[in-house]
Amino acid sequence: MAGFRDFLMRFRPAGSPGRAAPGGVPSDRSAQLSAELQPPLALLEQAEAEARTVRERAARRAEQLRTEAAHQAEEIIAQARTRARDVRAEAADRVRRAAETEAAELLTAAERDAAGVRHRAGTRMPALVDRVAALATEELVQAGTAVQGPRGEPGGRGPG
Template identity: 70%
Template sequence: MAGFRDFLTRFRPAASPGRAAPGGVPGDRSAELRAELAPPLALLEQAEAEARTVRERAADTAASRRQEAERQAEAIVAEAHEEARRIRAGAAEQVLRATEGEAAALHAAAEREAAAVRDRARSRTSPLADRVLALVLEDLAAEEGSPPEPAPQGARGSGRCWEGDP
């Protein structure tokens, strides 16, 4: 679109007043402007091309850095998972050792208690066996009508071996 100045130049006289001159053609101002602006516009196009190249290189660099960062992040996450696995295994090992120690202590306490029960049973079995033998002999004697024979004082259950006796 032509500017206002171009519009006014159409009405400029082609020659000075006076005798008639041959018909003149007004000058092409837009062609003059184009010729004047062609070198700076060419430089601008060159600058745009350079900017486009710089943007493309920057986008490529950003993409490669992003990929490298993702790879590093994956490596860090994998290392963290491995470290967590090692920590869990160590914690499980500690719990297992503690549990084994506790189980050994409980087993030893149970063995001591069982030995104490066996000792009490041994100490109580002989007098109880003697009492049972005396009662059985009394019952047998009462059925037969004869007086019961007293059980010998050092004898344990008429010579029989009882479980738990040494």
């Protein structure tokens, strides 16, 4: 890179001020500027090429990561679906066992209630049978009296 003195020389006219000097070759400013800027521009081009390479490498890596993430997501979804089937089966089994337990408890309670009803029926039945028999006998006796009549004649007609 050019030093400070070279920097100041850019602003120097082709000849020194003052008395007339022998004819000189005017300085080629564009060549000087080009020569001065050539190394930094070359470094800049190199940096741009490196940046382009880094961006391309990063884009390839990002695409690779996206692809890997998509595959990983598919695997997770497949595992979740498989696990969901297992969880549903476990839940259904748990509910079925609970329903079977409840049904067994209800059946036991119903059998207990039925046994209690049978026991009460067994203890009450003789008294009820006796009562029904007495009522039936009373009805038959009353019906028989009505058929024979007051004098014991058939048809229930008296003297007439």
